[in-house]
Amino acid sequence: xxxxxxxxxxxxxxxxxxxxxxxxxxxxxxxxxxxxxxxxxxxxxxxxxxxxxxxxxxxxxxxxxxxxxxxxxxxxxxxxxxxxxxxxxxxxxxxxxxxxxxxxx
Amino acid sequence: xxxxxxxxxxxxxxxxxxxxxxxxxxxxxxxxxxxxxxxxxxxxxxxxxxxxxxxxxxxxxxxxxxxxxxxxxxxxxxxxxxxxxxxxxxxxxxxxxxxxxxxxxxxxxxxxxxxxxxxxxxxxxxxxxxxxxxxxxxxxxxxxxxxxxxxxxxxxxxxxxxxxxxxxxxxxxxxxxxxxxxxxxxxxxxxxxxxxxxxxxxxxxxxxxxxxxxxxxxxxxxxxxxxxxxxxxxxxxxxxxxxxxxxxxxxxxxxxxxxxxxxxxxxxxxxxxxxxxxxxxxxxxxxxxxxxxxxxxxxxxxxxxxxxxxxxxxxxxxxxxxxxxxxxxxxxxxxxxxxxxxxxxxxxxxxxxxxxxxxxxxxxxxxxxxxxxxxxxxxxxxxxxxxxxxxxxxxxxxxxxxxxxxxxxxxxxxxxxxxxxxxxxx
Numbered sequence: 001x002x003x004x005x006x007x008x009x010x011x012x013x014x015x016x017x018x019x020x021x022x023x024x025x026x027x028x029x030x031x032x033x034x035x036x037x038x039x040x041x042x043x044x045x046x047x048x049x050x051x052x053x054x055x056x057x058x059x060x061x062x063x064x065x066x067x068x069x070x071x072x073x074x075x076x077x078x079x080x081x082x083x084x085x086x087x088x089x090x091x092x093x094x095x096x097x098x099x100x101x102x103x104x105x
Numbered sequence: 106x107x108x109x110x111x112x113x114x115x116x117x118x119x120x121x122x123x124x125x126x127x128x129x130x131x132x133x134x135x136x137x138x139x140x141x142x143x144x145x146x147x148x149x150x151x152x153x154x155x156x157x158x159x160x161x162x163x164x165x166x167x168x169x170x171x172x173x174x175x176x177x178x179x180x181x182x183x184x185x186x187x188x189x190x191x192x193x194x195x196x197x198x199x200x201x202x203x204x205x206x207x208x209x210x211x212x213x214x215x216x217x218x219x220x221x222x223x224x225x226x227x228x229x230x231x232x233x234x235x236x237x238x239x240x241x242x243x244x245x246x247x248x249x250x251x252x253x254x255x256x257x258x259x260x261x262x263x264x265x266x267x268x269x270x271x272x273x274x275x276x277x278x279x280x281x282x283x284x285x286x287x288x289x290x291x292x293x294x295x296x297x298x299x300x301x302x303x304x305x306x307x308x309x310x311x312x313x314x315x316x317x318x319x320x321x322x323x324x325x326x327x328x329x330x331x332x333x334x335x336x337x338x339x340x341x342x343x344x345x346x347x348x349x350x351x352x353x354x355x356x357x358x359x360x361x362x363x364x365x366x367x368x369x370x371x372x373x374x375x376x377x378x379x380x381x382x383x384x385x386x387x388x389x390x391x392x393x394x395x396x397x398x399x400x401x402x403x404x405x406x407x408x409x410x411x412x413x414x415x416x417x418x419x420x421x422x423x424x425x426x427x428x429x430x431x432x433x434x435x436x437x438x439x440x441x442x443x444x445x446x447x448x449x450x451x452x453x454x455x456x457x458x459x460x461x462x463x464x465x466x467x468x469x470x471x472x473x474x475x476x477x478x479x480x481x482x483x484x485x486x487x488x489x490x491x492x493x494x495x496x497x498x499x500x501x502x503x504x505x506x507x508x509x510x511x512x513x514x515x516x517x518x519x520x521x522x523x524x525x526x527x528x529x530x531x
Contacts (some may be wrong), residue, residue: 086164
């Protein structure tokens with residue numbers, strides 16, 4: 001599995017660039033994902049989505065369904081794509097350090 | 106990438122059917138990475154297990170689906186398929202093509218991918234099989250900018266809709282399946298490209314109950330053409346069939362001698378509702394008893410046609426076995442006019458009523474057919490604002506576990522045990 005070095009931190013990731021170990025998550029990770037997921041600048045809104053994902057994951061052990069993410073953040077799906085061009089799965093979950101979405105994608 | 110020994114696959118080059126192995130080998134002459142497709146497949150034949158890793162999340166910016174990521178679990182051995190992502194490209198309604206369009210698409214795929222394809226995926230998409238992550242955005246750019254084509258759907262969203270050839274080449278199509286499929290595909294681009302549902306959701310459009318796109322079995326909303334007036338009979342053509350001048354079923358059984366055409370045996374006696382008979386040499390149909398199964402029309406296409414008052418039946422909820430068993434769609438709307446004059450408004454309203462409800466109550470990864478099973482058909486009908494009718498069931502329930510709403514019961518559900526005991530001492 002590849003290792004990513006960014007700002008002095010190093011991260012073990014899978015082929016799709018998802019963190020293999022959620023505990024590695026830190027500010028450097030966010031800064032790295034920002035670069036690869038087409039995000040020009042981190043805003044409070046980005047942070048709100050990431051916090052919501054992490055909180056839900058910590059509590060429930062899975063990523064929230066899209067409409068629950070919309071409900072808890074108050075952002076419609078359109079806004080989430082404006083913030084994370086790859087969408088809530090590939091973009092936001094990756095940045096939040098959650099495991100890779102699975103199933104019939 | 107070198108050629109591999111493929112003794113098992115080589116056996117599949119024999120026999121009369123077009124061999125996918127021969128085709129891949131031919132492509133490998135110009136695209137050497139295709140040798141690795143054969144190599145990894147040969148290894149799977151030997152090991153009897155897949156050599157693709159679990160999952161894969163890749164895509165293009167702006168979309169949450171459309172590309173299925175895939176990585177080999179033996180990349181050192183087969184570097185040509187280390188990344189082997191599948192791109193779903195939206196297909197034209199009914200899959201009519203010009204060679205110019207296909208040549209352009211193939212040029213694009215030779216440039217950005219393996220050159221291997223699947224024409225088409227079961228849902229309908231053009232499938233471009235095998236490319237690397239870094240090629241995805243360039244491919245998408247060329248596809249949209251040079252060809253004006255878009256990706257199909259994948260993930261928990263509206264998947265690429267599909268239709269039968271409909272009025273383009275069929276005398277039985279009861280509505281314009283192509284126009285309807287195209288219109289709804291364009292109307293719901295957002296729902297196709299950005300997953301927002303509890304799970305996947307599919308539309309399919311068939312022009313008549315023969316259901317050539319298998320809508321009843323393979324779509325969450327099946328729009329199946331039908332009519333509600335009388336079957337059109339051309340008695341002169343009926344006589345030609347009886348005289349043996351027109352072949353039954355358009356000649357579909359001409360490879361075997363089934364004897365001379367016998368209208369009594371092959372049509373009248375096979376009608377499921379027994380609503381047909383001959384009066385002299387005239388064929389009669391009691392249309393009020395006809396369930397529009399298509400059999401008589403299929404047998405005598407030159408003599409019988411669907412009626413003139415055409416529309417579609419809408420069925421909901423088909424799915425494959427996972428999780429709680431396979432389902433066909435169940436009839437919800439027996440007859441709906443399907444017309445582009447009002448931009449398919451009635452159908453769109455119907456679909457959005459389902460979505461508004463299912464997006465709220467559907468559990469994670471629960472198909473709408475399962476949600477219907479969980480809440481029950483009566484609840485689903487009331488959500489849809491549809492009055493229950495006998496046509497909604499094949500047979501009435503046989504168990505007596507009938508729920509009543511409180512307002513339907515005189516006196517309601519609040520009862521006092523002390524009042525009861527005054528009349529019935531313990």
